[in-house]
Amino acid sequence: REVFTIQDVVSILHTLQPQTRSMLSEVEKLIKLCLALPISVVASERSFSALRRLKTWLRNNMKQERLTHLAIMNAHSDLLNECDVSALLEEFISRSTERRSTFGKVLKPFGAQT
Numbered sequence: 001r002e003v004f005t006i007q008d009v010v011s012i013l014h015t016l017q018p019q020t021r022s023m024l025s026e027v028e029k030l031i032k033l034c035l036a037l038p039i040s041v042v043a044s045e046r047s048f049s050a051l052r053r054l055k056t057w058l059r060n061n062m063k064q065e066r067l068t069h070l071a072i073m074n075a076h077s078d079l080l081n082e083c084d085v086s087a088l089l090e091e092f093i094s095r096s097t098e099r100r101s102t103f104g105k106v107l108k109p110f111g112a113q114t
Contacts, residue, residue: 006035
């Protein structure tokens, strides 16, 4: 029998003999715990937790200059939305031979549009 939800597991547990069910007491406790958790709270706590981990990682791994540049980009996002991304990519890639050899062929269609 395929199991897709916690409710499926609960219905399977209800059909078991009492002797078999007593052997799965820890599973039963886990299911009761899952059913008692409010879903909306869990999802928001998980997203805040992920955001906190991301911020910590960025703080520990990013130089101050890059963090400042990202903050400026966020503050002036309206100006960034007006930028021609293809032209910026072409200029960035053209400044390095390694980038040209890696990405040069990818940008040919972008250059053809302008």
